[in-house]
Amino acid sequence: MDKATIQMLANLSKLHLTEAEQDQAQAQMTRLLDDFGRLAALDTDDVEASPYPLSTQNRMREDHPGEPLDREDVLQNAPATRAGAFCVPRVIDG
Numbered sequence: 001m002d003k004a005t006i007q008m009l010a011n012l013s014k015l016h017l018t019e020a021e022q023d024q025a026q027a028q029m030t031r032l033l034d035d036f037g038r039l040a041a042l043d044t045d046d047v048e049a050s051p052y053p054l055s056t057q058n059r060m061r062e063d064h065p066g067e068p069l070d071r072e073d074v075l076q077n078a079p080a081t082r083a084g085a086f087c088v089p090r091v092i093d094g
Helices: 003-012 019-040 071-075
Strands: none
16 A cells, blocks of 8 residues: 555545654555455355354353342332333334
């Protein structure tokens, strides 16, 4: 990545970089783009697409219901209540 591109990116980002910071950014961006180039060169034809880098599995636990909370204690911290329930702003017209 050349110095002109670094200056253009800094201007677009509204960054005021010193000469030393521009040199550092240029070296870091060049290294980053090189890394992306190496990743793009990898053969991934036999790799199944996945949104996760590691295999995941849900870890379910048993549901053990407990005693219900006291309504008055719960509503005590509410900013507004009506008829024993929380009052919240309307978000859907109707």
